Amino acid sequence: MRLKSLEYVESGDIIGKPVYDDKCQLLLAKNVVLSQNYIERLKKANIQCVYIEDDLSEGIEFNNVISDELKIRSISAVKSVFKDMSENKGHSYQIKSIESIKSVVEEIMRVIYDNPSTLYCMAELMGTDMYTYNHSAEVAVLSMLVAKSMKLNETFIQKIGIGAMLHDIGKMSIPGEVLNKVEPLSEAEMKLVKAHVQYGYDMLKENDFISPLSRQIVLLHHEKLNGVGYPYGLAGDQIPIHVRIVTLCDIFNAISSNRAYKGRLNADEALEILRTEAVYELDRDIYYHMLKVVNIYPPGTVVELTNGEIGIVIKENHEAQTRPVVQVIRDRKKAEVVDLMDYLTLFIRKTIEI
Numbered sequence: 111m112r113l114k115s116l117e118y119v120e121s122g123d124i125i126g127k128p129v130y131d132d133k134c135q136l137l138l139a140k141n142v143v144l145s146q147n148y149i150e151r152l153k154k155a156n157i158q159c160v161y162i163e164d165d166l167s168e169g170i171e172f173n174n175v176i177s178d179e180l181k182i183r184s185i186s187a188v189k190s191v192f193k194d195m196s197e198n199k200g201h202s203y204q205i206k207s208i209e210s211i212k213s214v215v216e217e218i219m220r221v222i223y224d225n226p227s228t229l230y231c232m233a234e235l236m237g238t239d240m241y242t243y244n245h246s247a248e249v250a251v252l253s254m255l256v257a258k259s260m261k262l263n264e265t266f267i268q269k270i271g272i273g274a275m276l277h278d279i280g281k282m283s284i285p286g287e288v289l290n291k292v293e294p295l296s297e298a299e300m301k302l303v304k305a306h307v308q309y310g311y312d313m314l315k316e317n318d319f320i321s322p323l324s325r326q327i328v329l330l331h332h333e334k335l336n337g338v339g340y341p342y343g344l345a346g347d348q349i350p351i352h353v354r355i356v357t358l359c360d361i362f363n364a365i366s367s368n369r370a371y372k373g374r375l376n377a378d379e380a381l382e383i384l385r386t387e388a389v390y391e392l393d394r395d396i397y398y399h400m401l402k403v404v405n406i407y408p409p410g411t412v413v414e415l416t417n418g419e420i421g422i423v424i425k426e427n428h429e430a431q432t433r434p435v436v437q438v439i440r441d442r443k444k445a446e447v448v449d450l451m452d453y454l455t456l457f458i459r460k461t462i463e464i
């Protein structure tokens with residue numbers, strides 16, 4: 111099984127993992143053979159990529175941190191809070207759905223403690239209409255894993271998860287035409303978008319379920335270490351550690367999806383952008399913890415090696431993530447298997463699509 115961008119998907123490809131629509135309902139089941147009609151349906155639903163089964167990826171399996179089922183429940187929980195909040199005009203004290211956020215975060219906690227070696231792998235299997243909810247769930251899982259890698263305590267991690275799930279809740283007060291605008295925003299529109307942090311904080315302050323620590327994440331997640339962020343322009347240690355974790359995971363997820371940059375980026379490209387572009391703005395220690403928990407080359411990733419050969423990753427390497435086991439491909443057929451730990455002068459140059 112491997113992940114393939116929709117632009118590379120062809121008729122005859124076999125679906126390896128179910129695909130869901132923006133109501134979290136099944137769009138295509140596992141083992142469905144894609145026809146042009148199905149591909150059009152996927153495009154219409156704004157699906158970016160799908161898992162497919164083909165000869166090259168036969169037998170390749172990998173485990174993401176949380177199951178698709180738990181991920182979908184997390185996304186639904188975030189969506190319900192947004193919906194209930196807009197129906198209650200931003201008053202959260204009577205919002206029951208916030209409790210469901212707490213329970214999915216508890217479940218994610220159990221999963222990450224029961225499976226300590228499972229790595230995070232981002233894969234948006236839903237349309238871009240679900241972006242905000244999908245993004246919130248992804249940021250929460252990654253933030254919790256990073257916090258665990260930093261050996262923060264469990265109660266703290268749980269509060270980080272809840273804050274991360276709700277970090278963009280204030281966006282529900284911003285008109286969709288501003289949020290989804292492709293052209294550059296005017297000064298007034300930019301001011302409005304930036305206000306989402308205060309709106310979100312104000313919405314949650316009446317709810318006893320949400321700890322002050324989680325609320326702080328909502329208010330401060332756009333602050334930057336060098337003081338260029340908002341709403342207060344805080345710098346360095348003024349920004350609490352739990353906020354810095356979510357900020358980094360938020361940016362990683364945004365640049366990996368197709369929102370901020372054109373086209374979906376793989377984890378290696380997104381991490382490289384973070385490393386070079388955010389030297390002064392983001393926390394480097396947290397970045398190193400992120401490198402430990404993100405699956406940079408998950409099984410099924412097609413890569414180009416420095417000797418010009420093309421290969422498909424068949425097994426990740428937990429100790430040295432940039433040196434997985436690769437099945438070399440020649441003329442679209444499997445050739446030898448190369449464990450990059452045995453060939454230390456051979457490197458992955460980049461991930462590619464075939």
Ligand SMILES: [Fe+2]
Pocket residue numbers: 277278306331332
């Ligand atoms: Fe935000």
